[in-house]
Amino acid sequence: MFSGIFTGKKNVAIGFYGPPNAGKTTLANRICKDWTGEEIGKVSKIPHETRNVQFREKVEITYKNKSMIFKLVDTPGIATKIDYEEFMRFKLGKKEAQERAKEATQGVIESIKWLEDMDAVVVVVDAVENPYSQVNVTIIGNLAARKIPVLIIANKIDLKKADVKRVEAAFPEYAVVGISAKIGKNMEEFYESLFKLAKKV
Amino acid sequence: MKTINKLTLQFIPFTDIEKLDSSGRIKKLLDIILKNKIIILQGKLKADEEARLIEDTMVLVRHIKGFKGVELVVISEDVSELDWFSKFKHGVVRALGQENAITIIGPASVIREIKRDPKKIELFLNK
Numbered sequence: 001m002f003s004g005i006f007t008g009k010k011n012v013a014i015g016f017y018g019p020p021n022a023g024k025t026t027l028a029n030r031i032c033k034d035w036t037g038e039e040i041g042k043v044s045k046i047p048h049e050t051r052n053v054q055f056r057e058k059v060e061i062t063y064k065n066k067s068m069i070f071k072l073v074d075t076p077g078i079a080t081k082i083d084y085e086e087f088m089r090f091k092l093g094k095k096e097a098q099e100r101a102k103e104a105t106q107g108v109i110e111s112i113k114w115l116e117d118m119d120a121v122v123v124v125v126d127a128v129e130n131p132y133s134q135v136n137v138t139i140i141g142n143l144a145a146r147k148i149p150v151l152i153i154a155n156k157i158d159l160k161k162a163d164v165k166r167v168e169a170a171f172p173e174y175a176v177v178g179i180s181a182k183i184g185k186n187m188e189e190f191y192e193s194l195f196k197l198a199k200k201v
Numbered sequence: 202m203k204t205i206n207k208l209t210l211q212f213i214p215f216t217d218i219e220k221l222d223s224s225g226r227i228k229k230l231l232d233i234i235l236k237n238k239i240i241i242l243q244g245k246l247k248a249d250e251e252a253r254l255i256e257d258t259m260v261l262v263r264h265i266k267g268f269k270g271v272e273l274v275v276i277s278e279d280v281s282e283l284d285w286f287s288k289f290k291h292g293v294v295r296a297l298g299q300e301n302a303i304t305i306i307g308p309a310s311v312i313r314e315i316k317r318d319p320k321k322i323e324l325f326l327n328k
Contacts, residue, residue: 078255079270080255080258080270080271080272080273080309081258081262081269081270081271081272081309082259082262082269082270083269083270083309101262102263105259105260105262105263106259106263108255108256108259109256109259109260112252112253112255112256113256115252130316130317130318132317132318132319133317134273134274134275134315134317135255137275138248138251138252138255138273141248141251142248142249142251142252144248145247145248145249169319
């Protein structure tokens with residue numbers, strides 16, 4: 001039983017980073033629900049649903065005779081622009097949309113500040129969207145500069161237009177795993193890769 | 202009646218920002234962007250400066266009415282295709298923040314979107 005237990009740095013903090021609406025919280029929820037019984041945050045089709053950093057301490061995952069304990073940190077999506085009028089397209093009133101935009105800007109700032117506290121990062125991108133966005137490049141560039149190990153998740157493979165190969169081509173130096181956090185597709189490969197990521201810390 | 206809108210592109214050689222500290226560089230760039238101009242910067246910011254640019258942009262979005270943020274793209278050479286000496290040189294100039302790269306930054310009110318793929322970059326402007 002003990003031979004398979006992963007013993008590495010204790011209190012490893014693994015951050016979930018990426019652009020808004022990529023599925024970071026959906027993935028964090030799936031992990032937390034599976035291993036702690038409780039979700040970490042709300043999800044929605046409206047971008048910037050997560051506007052504060054949320055974390056769950058001591059998430060213990062046991063998979064194929066291996067075990068790891070880590071602090072899961074779910075972050076607001078990083079964006080270079082926020083327009084309250086975009087939120088109004090989702091039927092939010094003007095005041096509510098403006099308040100959401102204000103909170104979202106603060107969320108982006110918080111996300112960036114928390115980068116320095118991460119031991120490893122899972123970058124979640126939407127496999128339907130263009131992976132070459134500057135936000136993705138900036139996030140990964142920052143992590144590389146800080147020598148923080150990275151795992152890239154190409155999420156939403158349940159959707160027809162998802163293209164994992166395009167994500168792999170955009171980031172050839174990194175491990176890329178295609179999953180659907182929403183329906184739990186390919187989570188085995190995700191957990192395998194998560195263990196490998198934690199070992200690099 | 203035709204309306205002709207003016208679009209201003211401002212070219213900034215890296216030497217204009219080379220001697221500034223990170224805060225100074227970001228302030229200079231954002232001051233230009235707030236004048237509704239698109240910047241074409243020779244070179245690129247360091248990784249932490251790019252992140253700081255995003256942070257400071259968000260502060261401006263909170264405090265300046267009508268300012269929605271920026272669109273940004275960095276075009277740099279593919280390091281993996283360089284020989285070892287070129288990679289070494291690349292590493293040296295990269296540490297200084299300058300390398301064979303171009304950075305385009307513009308206010309989101311002017312640039313609606315920047316689409317990028319391996320073969321091309323497209324700037325979509327707002328009407």
